[in-house]
Amino acid sequence: MNVLWVLAHPDPRSLTASLAADGRRMLTELGHEVRVRDLHAMRWNPVVDAADFDHDPARRLFVGSAAKDAVRRGTLAPEIRAEQEHLRWADTVVLHFPLWWHGMPAILKGWVDRVFVNGFAFGVTDPETGASLRYGDGGLAGRRALVVTGVGARGAAFGPRGIHGDLDEVLFPVQHGLFWYTGMAPLRPFVVPAADRTTAGDYAEIRDRLRTRLAALPTEEPVPFRRQDGGDYDDDLVLRPGVAPGRTGIPAHLR
Amino acid sequence: MNVLWVLAHPDPRSLTASLAADGRRMLTELGHEVRVRDLHAMRWNPVVDAADFDHDPARRLFVGSAAKDAVRRGTLAPEIRAEQEHLRWADTVVLHFPLWWHGMPAILKGWVDRVFVNGFAFGVTDPETGASLRYGDGGLAGRRALVVTGVGARGAAFGPRGIHGDLDEVLFPVQHGLFWYTGMAPLRPFVVPAADRTTAGDYAEIRDRLRTRLAALPTEEPVPFRRQDGGDYDDDLVLRPGVAPGRTGIPAHLR
Numbered sequence: 146m147n148v149l150w151v152l153a154h155p156d157p158r159s160l161t162a163s164l165a166a167d168g169r170r171m172l173t174e175l176g177h178e179v180r181v182r183d184l185h186a187m188r189w190n191p192v193v194d195a196a197d198f199d200h201d202p203a204r205r206l207f208v209g210s211a212a213k214d215a216v217r218r219g220t221l222a223p224e225i226r227a228e229q230e231h232l233r234w235a236d237t238v239v240l241h242f243p244l245w246w247h248g249m250p251a252i253l254k255g256w257v258d259r260v261f262v263n264g265f266a267f268g269v270t271d272p273e274t275g276a277s278l279r280y281g282d283g284g285l286a287g288r289r290a291l292v293v294t295g296v297g298a299r300g301a302a303f304g305p306r307g308i309h310g311d312l313d314e315v316l317f318p319v320q321h322g323l324f325w326y327t328g329m330a331p332l333r334p335f336v337v338p339a340a341d342r343t344t345a346g347d348y349a350e351i352r353d354r355l356r357t358r359l360a361a362l363p364t365e366e367p368v369p370f371r372r373q374d375g376g377d378y379d380d381d382l383v384l385r386p387g388v389a390p391g392r393t394g395i396p397a398h399l400r
Numbered sequence: 401m402n403v404l405w406v407l408a409h410p411d412p413r414s415l416t417a418s419l420a421a422d423g424r425r426m427l428t429e430l431g432h433e434v435r436v437r438d439l440h441a442m443r444w445n446p447v448v449d450a451a452d453f454d455h456d457p458a459r460r461l462f463v464g465s466a467a468k469d470a471v472r473r474g475t476l477a478p479e480i481r482a483e484q485e486h487l488r489w490a491d492t493v494v495l496h497f498p499l500w501w502h503g504m505p506a507i508l509k510g511w512v513d514r515v516f517v518n519g520f521a522f523g524v525t526d527p528e529t530g531a532s533l534r535y536g537d538g539g540l541a542g543r544r545a546l547v548v549t550g551v552g553a554r555g556a557a558f559g560p561r562g563i564h565g566d567l568d569e570v571l572f573p574v575q576h577g578l579f580w581y582t583g584m585a586p587l588r589p590f591v592v593p594a595a596d597r598t599t600a601g602d603y604a605e606i607r608d609r610l611r612t613r614l615a616a617l618p619t620e621e622p623v624p625f626r627r628q629d630g631g632d633y634d635d636d637l638v639l640r641p642g643v644a645p646g647r648t649g650i651p652a653h654l655r
Contacts, residue, residue, distance in 0.1 A: 150547070155447075155448055155449040155450060155461060155463070156450070156460060156461040158460040158461075159461070185447075185595060186450070187630070191447065191506035191507070191510065192410075192444055192446065192506060192507050192509075193410055193500075193505065193506070194410040194412070194440065196408060205411055205413040205414070205597060206410060206411040206413075206414070208410070208596075209552070209596050210596075243446075243463070244574065244575060245513050246516070246577060246578050247513055247572075247573030247578070248503050248509065248511075248515065248573055249509070250448065250505075250509075250513060251446035251447060251448075251510025251513050252446070252447050252505040252506070252510070253510040254449075254501070254503065254504070254505075254506040254509045254510075254607070255446065255505075255506025255509075255510075257501050257540035258500050258501065258505060259499070259507050280563060281465055297464070298637075299636070300568065301636040301637070301638050302636060302637040303501070304638065304650060305648035305649065306638050306639040306640070306647075306648055307636075307638050307639075308535060308628060308633050308637040308639075308653070309573055309577065309637075310573075310576065310577070310649075310653070311648065311649055311650075314569065314572070314649055314650055315572070315573055316579070317502075317569070318501065318502030318565075318570060318573070319568070321500070321565065322501060322502035322564065322565070322570070323501050338517070338585070341462060341463075341464050341465075352469055373563060375403055377564050380554070381531075381554070381556040381557060381559065381562075382553075382557040382562060382563040382564070383556050383559065383561050383562050383563070384561040384562075385564075389561075391454065392561075393560035393561055393566065393651065394560065394565075394566055394569055394649055394650065394651065395566075395569055397563055397566070397651070398563070
């Protein structure tokens with residue numbers, strides 16, 4: 146496999162960075178190619194602005210259409226095109242970050258904001274039908290994607306009735322709204338609970354648990370979200386009445 | 401009221417910026433004080449690093465404890481302390497942004513990451529019981545908070561059975577995980593659907609709809625999330641069996 150491992154932690158001595166280094170080593174030993182994007186080390190700029198698109202500052206900026214134009218004209222900023230090349234190269238994408246405020250740290254959120262633009266990751270149409278390819282299809286179709294994250298809370302508080310919300314639902318924006326939307330098949334997230342209270346003695350167990358998941362990366366069954374064009378959604382992109390009848394909310398989007 | 405209006409859009413001619421300007425004007429006319437934090441205009445740096453905390457770079461950085469130490473010692477970076485002063489001053493906080501990848505643009509996510517730190521917005525204990533104050537109580541208790549956002553999709557696709565997920569659930573990380581967690585009472589989000597396809601002719605309707613919401617800011621009933629210390633959660637922060645029996649997921653956290 147070609148694995149793109151995107152890492153977002155400010156300290157190279159962190160648990161996050163240590164696990165990433167170990168994961169890279171293990172995947173390499175298994176014969177995979179690994180590229181690491183260490184966003185802090187790269188001093189990645191996470192802020193979208195007109196310069197991303199070589200957009201005339203005298204004209205109002207509509208981000209979506211400016212991005213699509215820039216993709217077509219090949220005028221996206223060079224550092225964005227470089228990241229897109231890494232995504233094209235990859236067949237597996239790992240986003241590795243501490244969960245801050247129930248989402249990605251800003252440096253990673255802005256890697257997504259700037260790189261996964263209209264006309265590249267989405268806003269791509271089927272050449273035959275003209276339909277917009279999304280949710281199970283899209284600009285990044287054929288890839289698998291994995292969240293590796295550490296959370297402050299202990300397990301039960303992120304469970305189905307835990308106060309922080311079920312972690313699978315809290316991560317729905319990433320798993321479904323980002324990965325699946327752009328065509329990538331999301332794997333179950335790898336989670337380190339109580340990450341800021343782990344000790345040196347806990348490390349081997351966490352590392353081994355991650356190694357087990359990484360060994361299964363090529364074969365693991367992805368989360369079974371419904372395909373946009375698989376017949377479950379109507380023309381307004383609402384679940385048809387006969388699909389998961391009477392159910393609402395995030396779990397209804399699982400097959 | 402003292403309203404802190406935090407704005408995240410790269411173009412001052414955007415729908416987002418126009419609505420913010422109108423909202424500010426209207427609230428001022430109603431006799432409220434309004435401070436606007438226009439994050440792009442401020443060139444806000446959204447990336448957490450050791451310099452935020454005056455942290456010795458020779459020592460490993462644990463973000464949570466480094467932040468708490470810096471709050472106690474008064475050594476948080478001056479631009480962070482300035483934003484915290486605005487939050488202390490406010491009794492109402494508006495976060496105004498286009499919804500990107502089902503969340504805040506990175507510049508705003510990083511305003512939250514850097515400003516809402518341990519020892520300020522959370523990690524605050526009850527001086528009598530020593531309990532950690534969260535979810536309905538916390539460092540920002542007594543304030544109200546409103547999301548104003550524009551989304552690309554039309555209404556039904558963000559409804560209870562829409563493919564993008566129920567917008568109330570997609571915004572749970574902000575409404576519950578950020579606002580409620582730090583003690584702020586979340587109001588229902590104000591949403592502009594199909595925001596990038598609005599025309600000049602749509603503007604007056606959207607503006608007026610927002611004005612109606614803003615006029616009701618001081619009196620509107622907040623979203624009725626359950627308090628952490630209100631008796632509904634057990635010591636592991638899991639809903640007690642008799643509360644919303646048999647229900648799981650995000651709606652179970654509503655009274």
